[in-house]
Amino acid sequence: MTLAATPTGVTARVPGKINLQLVVGPLREDGYHELATVFHAVGLYDHVIVTPSDDWSVRVGGRHADRVPQDGSNLALRAARLLAEESGGQQPVSITIDKQIPVAAGMAGGSADAAGALVACDALWGLGLSRDELAVLAARLGSDVPFLLHGGTAIGSGRGEQLAPVLARGRLHWVLWISRHGGLSTPEVYAECDRLREAAGHTPPDPEPTGELLTALRTMESTAVGAALHNDLQEAAMSLDPTLATVVQAGLDLDVEGAVVSGSGPTVAFLVGSSDAAIDLTVGLAARGPEGDIVRVDGPVPGAQVVGSFTPSAPGPTTSTSGSTDGSTS
Numbered sequence: 001m002t003l004a005a006t007p008t009g010v011t012a013r014v015p016g017k018i019n020l021q022l023v024v025g026p027l028r029e030d031g032y033h034e035l036a037t038v039f040h041a042v043g044l045y046d047h048v049i050v051t052p053s054d055d056w057s058v059r060v061g062g063r064h065a066d067r068v069p070q071d072g073s074n075l076a077l078r079a080a081r082l083l084a085e086e087s088g089g090q091q092p093v094s095i096t097i098d099k100q101i102p103v104a105a106g107m108a109g110g111s112a113d114a115a116g117a118l119v120a121c122d123a124l125w126g127l128g129l130s131r132d133e134l135a136v137l138a139a140r141l142g143s144d145v146p147f148l149l150h151g152g153t154a155i156g157s158g159r160g161e162q163l164a165p166v167l168a169r170g171r172l173h174w175v176l177w178i179s180r181h182g183g184l185s186t187p188e189v190y191a192e193c194d195r196l197r198e199a200a201g202h203t204p205p206d207p208e209p210t211g212e213l214l215t216a217l218r219t220m221e222s223t224a225v226g227a228a229l230h231n232d233l234q235e236a237a238m239s240l241d242p243t244l245a246t247v248v249q250a251g252l253d254l255d256v257e258g259a260v261v262s263g264s265g266p267t268v269a270f271l272v273g274s275s276d277a278a279i280d281l282t283v284g285l286a287a288r289g290p291e292g293d294i295v296r297v298d299g300p301v302p303g304a305q306v307v308g309s310f311t312p313s314a315p316g317p318t319t320s321t322s323g324s325t326d327g328s329t330s
């Protein structure tokens with residue numbers, strides 16, 4: 001009988017997200033807003049590597065490492081500890097994150113790392129939890145974390161943690177404009193949205209996703225999807241970072257199917273009709289738009305998944321790279 005070798009390290013790959021639609025309802029008594037959102041996972045990835053250790057720790061490298069906490073507040077570390085606790089106690093892990101998703105950018109990079117840590121630790125500790133069981137823990141870590149486990153395209157309701165998959169066939173091509181001047185705080189953007197609404201005397205109704213977007217997503221017809229992009233937090237994000245209005249206008253002046261600020265911003269997502277159009281827009285934005293990183297990605301892509309493991313008999317990571325990994329930066 002051959003015993004399966006216990007892995008000595010596991011790598012998970014996890015994408016960032018954009019919101020194709022974000023309808024923000026009233027502020028609830030628990031401090032969250034009721035939402036109707038359509039999440040869409042795109043091919044810009046963090047990698048989360050977990051290895052057994054004597055102590056809990058996290059180390060962050062990669063393009064956006066400098067803005068990520070490397071203490072107990074790191075969401076990947078919090079996720080690993082929560083899973084250990086809820087599964088009856090496990091050996092501590094040392095976590096290494098390769099950070100390519102921009103931080104505080106409306107792309108849920110911290111939530112992505114939490115989702116990556118959940119699937120990596122589940123595999124390392126041999127727990128075999130289902131996605132639904134992991135999603136319950138994910139929701140305790142943040143409203144966006146369940147979606148980063150799920151991936152693809154999905155409707156989020158409640159505070160964003162209740163998911164329903166969206167029937168979507170095909171692929172969309174995106175160009176992301178990513179700020180180099182720092183991110184926006186999610187709670188501050190929600191608070192600014194409330195402030196603007198109050199000043200305008202506007203009380204929002206219970207939110208619902210629009211049928212127009214859901215119909216457009218069935219065929220992924222880019223002109224129809226582009227026309228249905230919408231974000232209720234966009235005005236608040238622009239109020240806190242006025243550059244965003246200039247960025248959106250720069251894209252609209254070029255050849256795009258649609259433009260939207262992702263989540264609480266400041267990332268701006270431009271939808272185009274082909275990969276050639278994405279290259280043209282990258283060149284145009286670099287020449288005419290405000291300074292920022294410009295990245296081409298496709299969506300939808302799968303959520304957090306294990307892509308490699310180290311075993312005592314085969315040291316060193318084995319990795320696979322299925323799915324879209326474009327994420328080309330200009």
Ligand SMILES: C[C@@](CO)(OP(=O)(O)O)[C@H](O)COP(=O)(O)OP(=O)(O)OC[C@H]1O[C@@H](n2ccc(N)nc2=O)[C@H](O)[C@@H]1O
Pocket residue numbers: 019022031032033034035037105106107108109111141142143144145158159160186187190262263264265
């Ligand atoms: C705006 C969105 C859109 O997908 O994404 P990001 O822009 O952050 O990526 C999400 O709603 C962010 O979700 P997430 O970043 O997980 O937020 P959480 O940690 O759960 O909450 C942080 C804070 O955001 C506000 N919040 C969050 C979710 C929600 N439905 N209503 C809220 O008002 C609350 O002030 C809360 O204390």
Ligand SMILES: Nc1ncnc2c1ncn2[C@@H]1O[C@H](COP(=O)(O)OP(=O)(O)O)[C@@H](O)[C@H]1O
Pocket residue numbers: 067068069073074075076097102103104105106107108109110111113114183184186263264265
């Ligand atoms: N692993 C992590 N990666 C990124 N940010 C993290 C992480 N852990 C904790 N944070 C904190 O979460 C905040 C929000 O980060 P992020 O998820 O990237 O943004 P957003 O909420 O805009 O999608 C950051 O400002 C950072 O302080």
